[in-house]
Amino acid sequence: MKRYSKILIALMAALCVWGCTPEFPIDEDGLLITDRAECFVSNFELLGTDFQTVRTKNAVIDTVAQTIQVDVFFGTDLRNVYPQFSLVTDAKLDPKIVGKVDFSDLTNPKTYTVVSGNRKVRKTYTVFITVQKP
Template sequence: MKKYISIAALTLLVAFAWSSCTKDKPVDEDGLLITSRAECYVSNFELLGADFQTVRTKNAVIDTTACTINVEVFYGTDLKNLWPQFSLVTDAKLDPKVTGKVDFSDLANPKQYTVVSGNRQVRKTYSIFITVKQ
Protein backbone atom coordinates (compact mmCIF):
# COMPACT_ATOMS: atom_id res chain seq x y z
CA MET A 1 0.00 0.00 0.00
CA LYS A 2 2.82 2.39 0.87
CA LYS A 3 4.38 1.70 -2.51
CA TYR A 4 1.20 2.83 -4.36
CA ILE A 5 0.93 5.99 -2.25
CA SER A 6 4.56 6.97 -2.92
CA ILE A 7 4.14 6.31 -6.68
CA ALA A 8 0.98 8.43 -6.73
CA ALA A 9 2.70 11.18 -4.77
CA LEU A 10 5.70 11.09 -7.10
CA THR A 11 3.42 11.21 -10.16
CA LEU A 12 1.57 14.24 -8.76
CA LEU A 13 4.85 15.95 -7.92
CA VAL A 14 6.24 15.42 -11.44
CA ALA A 15 2.98 16.63 -13.03
CA PHE A 16 2.96 19.74 -10.86
CA ALA A 17 6.61 20.53 -11.59
CA TRP A 18 6.11 20.03 -15.32
CA SER A 19 3.03 22.23 -15.49
CA SER A 20 4.76 25.03 -13.55
CA CYS A 21 7.56 25.13 -16.12
CA THR A 22 5.31 26.00 -19.04
CA LYS A 23 5.67 29.46 -20.53
CA ASP A 24 3.00 31.79 -19.20
CA LYS A 25 4.59 34.92 -20.61
CA PRO A 26 5.27 35.51 -24.32
CA VAL A 27 8.81 36.26 -25.46
CA ASP A 28 10.10 37.74 -28.71
CA GLU A 29 12.72 36.37 -31.12
CA ASP A 30 15.51 37.71 -28.86
CA GLY A 31 14.14 35.91 -25.82
CA LEU A 32 12.95 39.18 -24.27
CA LEU A 33 9.66 39.36 -22.42
CA ILE A 34 6.81 41.01 -24.34
CA THR A 35 4.91 43.27 -21.95
CA SER A 36 1.89 45.54 -22.17
CA ARG A 37 3.96 48.75 -22.26
CA ALA A 38 3.43 50.93 -25.32
CA GLU A 39 5.99 53.61 -24.39
CA CYS A 40 8.73 53.93 -26.95
CA TYR A 41 11.53 56.52 -26.61
CA VAL A 42 15.23 57.15 -26.02
CA SER A 43 15.92 58.70 -22.61
CA ASN A 44 19.70 59.13 -22.89
CA PHE A 45 22.39 58.79 -25.55
CA GLU A 46 26.14 58.38 -25.21
CA LEU A 47 28.82 58.22 -27.89
CA LEU A 48 32.14 56.58 -27.05
CA GLY A 49 35.39 56.61 -28.99
CA ALA A 50 37.86 53.79 -29.64
CA ASP A 51 39.22 54.17 -26.08
CA PHE A 52 35.66 53.87 -24.67
CA GLN A 53 35.74 57.47 -23.45
CA THR A 54 33.01 59.93 -24.36
CA VAL A 55 33.57 62.02 -27.48
CA ARG A 56 30.63 64.36 -26.78
CA THR A 57 31.36 67.99 -26.00
CA LYS A 58 28.03 68.32 -24.15
CA ASN A 59 24.90 66.28 -23.49
CA ALA A 60 23.04 64.95 -26.51
CA VAL A 61 19.80 66.75 -27.37
CA ILE A 62 17.06 64.15 -27.70
CA ASP A 63 13.77 65.23 -29.30
CA THR A 64 11.25 62.46 -28.60
CA THR A 65 8.60 64.17 -30.75
CA ALA A 66 10.72 64.61 -33.88
CA CYS A 67 12.66 61.41 -33.09
CA THR A 68 16.06 63.04 -33.47
CA ILE A 69 19.28 62.94 -31.47
CA ASN A 70 21.75 65.79 -31.97
CA VAL A 71 25.29 65.25 -30.74
CA GLU A 72 28.34 67.50 -30.96
CA VAL A 73 31.71 65.72 -30.84
CA PHE A 74 35.24 67.02 -30.32
CA TYR A 75 37.31 68.15 -33.30
CA GLY A 76 39.52 65.29 -34.49
CA THR A 77 37.15 62.52 -33.37
CA ASP A 78 37.48 59.35 -35.47
CA LEU A 79 33.90 59.17 -36.75
CA LYS A 80 34.48 55.72 -38.26
CA ASN A 81 35.00 54.04 -34.88
CA LEU A 82 32.28 55.19 -32.51
CA TRP A 83 30.26 53.15 -30.07
CA PRO A 84 26.69 54.46 -29.57
CA GLN A 85 24.94 53.67 -26.29
CA PHE A 86 21.19 54.12 -25.89
CA SER A 87 19.13 54.26 -22.71
CA LEU A 88 15.58 53.24 -23.54
CA VAL A 89 12.28 53.31 -21.72
CA THR A 90 11.54 50.17 -19.70
CA ASP A 91 10.92 47.00 -21.77
CA ALA A 92 11.76 48.67 -25.11
CA LYS A 93 14.44 47.33 -27.42
CA LEU A 94 16.61 48.71 -30.22
CA ASP A 95 16.65 47.66 -33.86
CA PRO A 96 19.24 47.12 -35.25
CA LYS A 97 21.18 46.02 -32.20
CA VAL A 98 24.45 47.77 -31.47
CA THR A 99 27.00 44.97 -31.66
CA GLY A 100 30.20 46.94 -32.12
CA LYS A 101 31.69 50.13 -33.38
CA VAL A 102 29.68 52.12 -35.92
CA ASP A 103 30.81 54.36 -38.79
CA PHE A 104 29.22 57.81 -38.42
CA SER A 105 31.57 59.50 -40.93
CA ASP A 106 28.85 60.20 -43.54
CA LEU A 107 27.42 63.30 -41.84
CA ALA A 108 25.01 63.97 -44.71
CA ASN A 109 23.21 60.66 -44.08
CA PRO A 110 22.51 60.25 -40.38
CA LYS A 111 22.37 56.77 -38.85
CA GLN A 112 18.92 55.56 -37.90
CA TYR A 113 17.86 53.25 -35.10
CA THR A 114 14.33 52.09 -34.32
CA VAL A 115 13.03 51.84 -30.78
CA VAL A 116 10.43 49.08 -30.36
CA SER A 117 7.97 49.25 -27.45
CA GLY A 118 7.57 46.55 -24.80
CA ASN A 119 4.37 45.28 -26.44
CA ARG A 120 6.26 45.20 -29.80
CA GLN A 121 3.47 47.21 -31.48
CA VAL A 122 4.94 50.74 -31.46
CA ARG A 123 8.06 51.57 -33.47
CA LYS A 124 9.81 54.95 -33.62
CA THR A 125 12.84 55.55 -35.79
CA TYR A 126 15.41 57.99 -34.41
CA SER A 127 17.93 59.80 -36.63
CA ILE A 128 21.32 60.64 -35.11
CA PHE A 129 22.80 63.93 -36.31
CA ILE A 130 26.47 64.47 -35.49
CA THR A 131 28.28 67.78 -35.72
CA VAL A 132 32.00 68.28 -35.15
CA LYS A 133 33.08 71.14 -32.88
CA GLN A 134 35.24 73.69 -34.69
Protein backbone atom coordinates in the same frame (compact mmCIF):
# COMPACT_ATOMS: atom_id res chain seq x y z
CA MET B 1 0.92 3.07 0.13
CA LYS B 2 2.34 2.51 -3.36
CA ARG B 3 -0.78 4.08 -4.89
CA TYR B 4 -0.41 7.22 -2.77
CA SER B 5 3.24 7.56 -3.82
CA LYS B 6 2.28 7.43 -7.48
CA ILE B 7 -0.35 10.11 -7.00
CA LEU B 8 2.14 12.28 -5.11
CA ILE B 9 4.77 11.97 -7.87
CA ALA B 10 2.19 12.78 -10.54
CA LEU B 11 1.09 15.86 -8.61
CA MET B 12 4.66 17.10 -8.19
CA ALA B 13 5.39 16.61 -11.89
CA ALA B 14 2.28 18.58 -12.82
CA LEU B 15 3.35 21.36 -10.43
CA CYS B 16 6.77 21.51 -12.03
CA VAL B 17 5.33 21.75 -15.54
CA TRP B 18 2.88 24.44 -14.45
CA GLY B 19 5.63 26.34 -12.61
CA CYS B 20 7.90 26.34 -15.69
CA THR B 21 5.29 27.56 -18.14
CA PRO B 22 6.44 31.03 -19.25
CA GLU B 23 4.19 33.88 -18.24
CA PHE B 24 5.35 35.86 -21.26
CA PRO B 25 6.35 34.59 -24.68
CA ILE B 26 9.92 35.04 -25.93
CA ASP B 27 10.92 36.82 -29.14
CA GLU B 28 13.52 35.78 -31.74
CA ASP B 29 16.32 37.26 -29.61
CA GLY B 30 15.31 35.25 -26.54
CA LEU B 31 13.91 38.36 -24.87
CA LEU B 32 10.61 38.46 -23.03
CA ILE B 33 7.66 40.02 -24.83
CA THR B 34 5.88 41.92 -22.08
CA ASP B 35 2.78 44.12 -21.76
CA ARG B 36 4.70 47.40 -21.92
CA ALA B 37 3.88 49.67 -24.84
CA GLU B 38 6.29 52.49 -23.88
CA CYS B 39 8.82 53.13 -26.61
CA PHE B 40 11.53 55.77 -26.25
CA VAL B 41 15.25 56.46 -25.86
CA SER B 42 16.15 57.73 -22.39
CA ASN B 43 19.88 58.37 -22.89
CA PHE B 44 22.48 58.34 -25.64
CA GLU B 45 26.26 58.04 -25.40
CA LEU B 46 28.96 58.06 -28.05
CA LEU B 47 32.42 56.67 -27.25
CA GLY B 48 35.64 56.96 -29.22
CA THR B 49 38.17 54.18 -29.82
CA ASP B 50 39.68 54.99 -26.42
CA PHE B 51 36.24 54.32 -24.87
CA GLN B 52 36.02 57.90 -23.68
CA THR B 53 33.04 60.04 -24.53
CA VAL B 54 33.32 62.16 -27.66
CA ARG B 55 30.33 64.32 -26.64
CA THR B 56 30.98 67.91 -25.64
CA LYS B 57 27.68 67.98 -23.68
CA ASN B 58 24.69 65.75 -23.00
CA ALA B 59 22.82 64.51 -26.05
CA VAL B 60 19.47 66.22 -26.63
CA ILE B 61 16.78 63.56 -27.08
CA ASP B 62 13.43 64.65 -28.49
CA THR B 63 11.01 61.78 -27.93
CA VAL B 64 8.26 63.52 -29.90
CA ALA B 65 10.30 64.40 -32.97
CA GLN B 66 12.25 61.17 -32.43
CA THR B 67 15.63 62.81 -32.86
CA ILE B 68 18.92 62.70 -30.98
CA GLN B 69 21.22 65.70 -31.31
CA VAL B 70 24.86 65.07 -30.35
CA ASP B 71 27.69 67.60 -30.34
CA VAL B 72 31.13 65.99 -30.57
CA PHE B 73 34.68 67.23 -30.15
CA PHE B 74 36.64 68.68 -33.03
CA GLY B 75 38.69 65.92 -34.64
CA THR B 76 36.48 63.04 -33.50
CA ASP B 77 37.10 60.02 -35.71
CA LEU B 78 33.44 59.46 -36.60
CA ARG B 79 34.25 56.36 -38.66
CA ASN B 80 35.12 54.51 -35.46
CA VAL B 81 32.71 55.30 -32.65
CA TYR B 82 30.65 53.19 -30.29
CA PRO B 83 27.04 54.38 -29.79
CA GLN B 84 25.20 53.40 -26.63
CA PHE B 85 21.42 53.71 -26.23
CA SER B 86 19.51 53.56 -22.96
CA LEU B 87 15.92 52.49 -23.62
CA VAL B 88 12.72 52.32 -21.64
CA THR B 89 12.14 49.06 -19.76
CA ASP B 90 11.68 45.95 -21.92
CA ALA B 91 12.28 47.82 -25.20
CA LYS B 92 14.95 46.80 -27.67
CA LEU B 93 16.87 48.38 -30.52
CA ASP B 94 16.87 47.59 -34.20
CA PRO B 95 19.45 47.29 -35.72
CA LYS B 96 21.49 45.88 -32.86
CA ILE B 97 24.79 47.55 -32.04
CA VAL B 98 27.54 44.95 -32.14
CA GLY B 99 30.69 47.09 -32.32
CA LYS B 100 32.10 50.19 -33.94
CA VAL B 101 29.75 52.21 -36.13
CA ASP B 102 30.61 54.66 -38.92
CA PHE B 103 28.83 57.97 -38.29
CA SER B 104 31.03 59.95 -40.68
CA ASP B 105 28.35 60.54 -43.33
CA LEU B 106 26.77 63.58 -41.70
CA THR B 107 24.47 64.23 -44.65
CA ASN B 108 22.77 60.84 -44.19
CA PRO B 109 22.21 60.58 -40.43
CA LYS B 110 21.90 57.09 -39.00
CA THR B 111 18.54 55.84 -37.79
CA TYR B 112 17.73 53.35 -35.09
CA THR B 113 14.31 51.90 -34.29
CA VAL B 114 13.15 51.38 -30.72
CA VAL B 115 10.74 48.46 -30.33
CA SER B 116 8.44 48.45 -27.29
CA GLY B 117 8.26 45.64 -24.73
CA ASN B 118 5.06 44.26 -26.30
CA ARG B 119 6.81 44.44 -29.73
CA LYS B 120 3.81 46.33 -31.14
CA VAL B 121 5.16 49.90 -31.12
CA ARG B 122 8.17 50.89 -33.24
CA LYS B 123 9.69 54.36 -33.20
CA THR B 124 12.58 55.34 -35.43
CA TYR B 125 15.07 57.83 -34.00
CA THR B 126 17.49 59.80 -36.15
CA VAL B 127 20.94 60.60 -34.73
CA PHE B 128 22.18 64.02 -35.82
CA ILE B 129 25.85 64.72 -35.12
CA THR B 130 27.45 68.15 -35.03
CA VAL B 131 31.23 68.46 -34.88
CA GLN B 132 32.81 71.33 -32.94
CA LYS B 133 34.21 74.03 -35.20
CA PRO B 134 36.95 76.54 -34.43
